[in-house]
Amino acid sequence: MYTAIETMRSHRSIRKFKDKAIPEDIIENILTSAQCAATSNFVQAYTIIRVDDPQNRQVIAKLSGSQQWIIDAPVFLVFLADLNRLEAACRKHGKEMADGYMEQFIVATVDTALIGQNTLLAAESLGLGGVFIGAIRNDPKKVCDLLSIPENAYPVFGMCLGYPDDQPPVKPRLPLEGFFRKDAYPAGGVDAVLEAYDKTTSKYYLSRDSNLKDETWSAQMAGFMSKVVRPHMKAFIESKGFCIR
Numbered sequence: 001m002y003t004a005i006e007t008m009r010s011h012r013s014i015r016k017f018k019d020k021a022i023p024e025d026i027i028e029n030i031l032t033s034a035q036c037a038a039t040s041n042f043v044q045a046y047t048i049i050r051v052d053d054p055q056n057r058q059v060i061a062k063l064s065g066s067q068q069w070i071i072d073a074p075v076f077l078v079f080l081a082d083l084n085r086l087e088a089a090c091r092k093h094g095k096e097m098a099d100g101y102m103e104q105f106i107v108a109t110v111d112t113a114l115i116g117q118n119t120l121l122a123a124e125s126l127g128l129g130g131v132f133i134g135a136i137r138n139d140p141k142k143v144c145d146l147l148s149i150p151e152n153a154y155p156v157f158g159m160c161l162g163y164p165d166d167q168p169p170v171k172p173r174l175p176l177e178g179f180f181r182k183d184a185y186p187a188g189g190v191d192a193v194l195e196a197y198d199k200t201t202s203k204y205y206l207s208r209d210s211n212l213k214d215e216t217w218s219a220q221m222a223g224f225m226s227k228v229v230r231p232h233m234k235a236f237i238e239s240k241g242f243c244i245r
């Protein structure tokens with residue numbers, strides 16, 4: 001058992017797991033603790049699907065860019081932003097849900113991110129590790145077909161969980177002054193923080209035992225952010241009934 005602060009500060013994504021199942025009561029404890037996250041207007045607009053079927057895992061791993069840890073992880077979860085229970089609540093009370101609004105998409109996605117982060121944190125507090133899998137959005141329609149995900153719900157990310165078989169170093173985050181400002185957004189722009197943080201991240205990448213590289217954060221981000229990533233998402237999200245108004 002670790003304190004919440006200790007657990008947060010020792011977070012690193014785990015992509016290699018021991019061949020050891022997570023007991024059911026531990027999974028339940030993780031999920032029922034994670035669901036204590038704050039939720040916008042108490043909507044709890046999410047559903048989590050545990051994918052046990054090895055064939056489905058294979059398909060999801062492949063469409064996610066062949067991420068082997070999706071196949072190997074003792075537990076693989078898919079987190080959906082989901083308005084279906086809210087629609088049922090409206091129906092129960094003879095009302096029609098005013099659906100399709102961008103605001104509901106934001107609310108459901110934020111709620112899903114909060115329970116997702118709480119899930120990983122709860123797992124880490126019990127000595128487990130894991131990694132978010134955003135790459136399930138490479139082919140979100142296939143994920144929906146595979147897991148029978150209806151309209152008014154969409155897969156936001158997956159998550160591998162298990163007992164760590166690796167001890168990667170903790171990645172240095174931005175310095176506090178790089179993301180925390182008093183009273184107003186920095187008038188002088190945000191360029192100044194890059195210099196110092198590039199030095200920190202360069203040192204970190206050169207000191208790693210594995211996947212050692214001569215790289216800085218800004219170079220990495222420039223490479224990533226100058227590429228078009230998943231341009232299908234707008235049409236996909238609209239096809240699920242979100243963001244059409």
Ligand SMILES: Cc1cc2nc3c(=O)[nH]c(=O)nc-3n(C[C@H](O)[C@H](O)[C@H](O)COP(=O)(O)O)c2cc1C
Nearest residue numbers: 011012013015067131132133134135136157170171
């Ligand atoms: C929403 C989200 C999606 C992510 N998707 C992937 C993924 O598909 N595959 C992967 O290996 N890591 C994925 N990651 C992990 C990030 O790469 C990782 O958190 C980041 O590099 C920081 O490293 P750390 O978690 O070890 O501190 C994702 C993280 C988040 C929050």
